[in-house]
Amino acid sequence: MAHGPERAPTGLTLALDGFDGPLDLLLDLARAQKIDLSRISVLSLVEQYLAVVEGALRVRLELAAEWLVMAAWLIWLKSRLLLPPETAEAEEGAQSAEALAARLAELETMRAAAAWLNARPALGIDVFPRGAPESHLAADRSRLRADLPGLLRAYVDGLRRARARVAYQPRQLSFWTVQDALARLTATLGTMPGWATLERFLPGALSGQERRAAVASTLIASLELARGGGVRLRQDAAFAPILLAAPEGEPG
């Protein structure tokens, strides 16, 4: 129990900061009275406390609320203790004084308990354990944690993952290119007697997108061919069928 010199309630300039709250000061005052806390005079304790707080207030005006709350309660207690005995208020005061003494006794006991603990040789402070303990635990990692369900799952998971790993490839579309159309045009133009519609030069069995692509490439091929005089082109009206014929003078 460290009792610094500032804790001795000797002068009015006493620093209350040295105490851990009003109860701490009260215990200190009580100790000064008697070793046996059950025989202290609560009334004189109250007077001492009030004197100390008053003195502290004279030094500095502000004081933590807890000190003043305790002071107010002690003044109330004192007024009860000064009443002639056998009145109800005096009885109340006696009970409160008893309760205060009991609280002080409990705090004193716990102080003693702390001192008792402190006096024990504390591990790592007064006594030391083995500085370099040895571990005699050995881990055997030779065994395998694996079972049949795990093996099955690994197989199924592995296959599934392998299947998922095959990269996505879009279906190859075979569009009728301009080259294809050119070849077909030159090959079939001679066999066509007179004018024939563009559609007749398309390859067979086409549908949708493929057919539209073939129409476009055949038209481009025919324009290309017409530029060199290899074919004659005709359209009688807007959106009317496009007609193709072999150049004049060639066998038709």
Add this chain to the structure above:
Amino acid sequence: MSAPDPDHVRLAEALIFASADPVSLRQIAALLPEDADAGAVLQAVQSLYAGRGVTLTEAGGGWQFRTAPDLAGRLTRVISRPRRLPRVAMETLAIIAWHQPVTRAQIEEIRGAALGQPTLDALLEGALIRPAGHRDVPGRPTLWATTPAFLTQFGLRDLADLPKRSELVLETSVLMAEPPGTDAP
């Protein structure tokens, strides 16, 4: 009763010596043949180390070798030691030890002062206290109790090793007479 097998004594000695934590009698018995008397073996080890620089101590539910307490002052010059707990922490720990399980409000009531979080933190950090459920009152405040490390720290076999309150008050006057700051005898 015959003296225990010297080989068993060596084994028990090595087991306790090697371990970082207290070793229970059951652990010792598990190491010895079934017909061996672990208690007698332990006693033999203890008497081997009586008066030595290292002694066998019962603490925290087991047995542990520790340096002899009387060497503390001279050993601590060469072995760094952690700081002692401050007075507030020691008082709080004492209240928890003797009143457990106890709420923070109850601790504050007994000490007549507010309990700062750093104090609780210091005790928690040292693994000396632990939460032990909640008190069934409004707000359900945490109840605090001591840990096995508390027993080991202060060389207690169990909580029953703590002196009764009445014994404490008798001892008080003796302890109070001690000058401050004399940790070592």
Add this chain to the structure above:
Amino acid sequence: MSAPDPDHVRLAEALIFASADPVSLRQIAALLPEDADAGAVLQAVQSLYAGRGVTLTEAGGGWQFRTAPDLAGRLTRVISRPRRLPRVAMETLAIIAWHQPVTRAQIEEIRGAALGQPTLDALLEGALIRPAGHRDVPGRPTLWATTPAFLTQFGLRDLADLPKRSELVLETSVLMAEPPGTDAP
């Protein structure tokens, strides 16, 4: 030469015991009065522990207590910490189990990924697979098959105990529904 002071012997004993590192003769000398013979003190400590379960050993430029070597074996408690096969190894093992005998190239084709040597090594080390001849194609690659240890590990009487692959495909949905990591025995 007179016997060293028993008190010095106790102090040296405690110092060596409590130190985390080996204690040098100089450290012991620093702890003792100037006229004390640290060497003799150390020798006295050593003879105290001669034949005991714990012995004073010179190590790393100093002195340290160590468990007597003859006791280590009996003190050691072995805990089985079975290891898990990495996922790749487990999948490879499964493919070898169902497709055996199978070449590395075939395993790679089935898994759709390259097979590292460490994976094969891990399976060989666990004696789970064995080489089973060569495939009669250019390069004569090694064929892999499972071992009897494989059967033991997975609790199979023989390879016929493995579920058929066709059953597996049916079971797939069941297996998929199982939460991962529940391969408790």
